């Protein structure tokens with residue numbers, strides 16, 4: 001009797017554990033496992049390297065058809081301590097890939113989504129920061145002294161910046177860098193609140209910005225943690241979407257039980273984030289998604305609460321965005337043909 005090897009391999013599944021705290025090496029291992037399991041749909045490459053030489057992987061999910069697709073970008077972990085964000089992107093990626101080849105996956109519309117979109121996922125945008133926030137010095141031991149000399153606000157577990165003390169979501173070249181001055185402002189490198197000396201100073205930002213320029217994603221979802229809120233529009237760019245951003249984000253906020261932040265008014269506060277760069281420079285839709293409810297603490301929710309606070313509530317969020325975007329896009333297509 002022939003062994004049903006094909007069937008076995010098709011039904012094998014990687015599990016992204018809900019309760020574990022994912023380290024950088026666990027994320028790398030999961031990505032490698034996905035390459036072997038889902039080679040028909042997944043292309044993985046290294047987008048570039050962090051300040052301390054850690055790889056920043058990019059995962060592209062695409063089908064084999066030669067039809068032109070619209071690029072979509074999902075990013076996690078720009079902020080070091082926000083562990084839920086990298087795990088969310090990783091788990092979504094794994095479940096989506098499984099659903100492409102298996103009828104019992106959580107995303108029955110996965111194959112249909114790929115008829116229209118190519119998905120690009122960056123689960124680990126700030127590997128040095130993640131390592132520091134987890135006090136995981138393996139591979140970056142030689143930088144520990146340097147890291148120790150950076151102004152630290154709170155324990156290592158509160159570290160938000162990259163390895164050289166720049167807040168990556170304050171370092172993009174959106175045109176507001178000079179005026180940017182958040183409420184957690186630090187003049188010099190720090191564990192949070194330092195925007196850098198000039199835009200794109202951080203390797204991680206330069207790499208991400210170059211990539212955005214090369215694919216020009218129609219929609220970018222940048223995942224952070226805490227708030228159950230969408231930061232979806234700013235005064236500088238809101239009008240250019242002619243209501244598309246309002247309709248799209250209102251629908252997703254309602255479906256997922258998220259609040260919608262007010263349209264950000266002051267570039268001094270909102271500027272220089274990835275979502276701001278997307279809206280201002282590529283004129284496409286960029287949303288900062290704050291996963292999990294606020295708890296009035298700097299400390300993150302414990303790892304074991306990922307399932308109840310994030311996954312159960314948001315697992316369909318990227319799909320909902322894409323389905324709603326497909327519904328709205330024909331009426332707004334002209335916006336994106338102007339340039």
Ligand SMILES: [Zn+2]
Nearest residue numbers: 079082224225
């Ligand atoms: Zn954040």
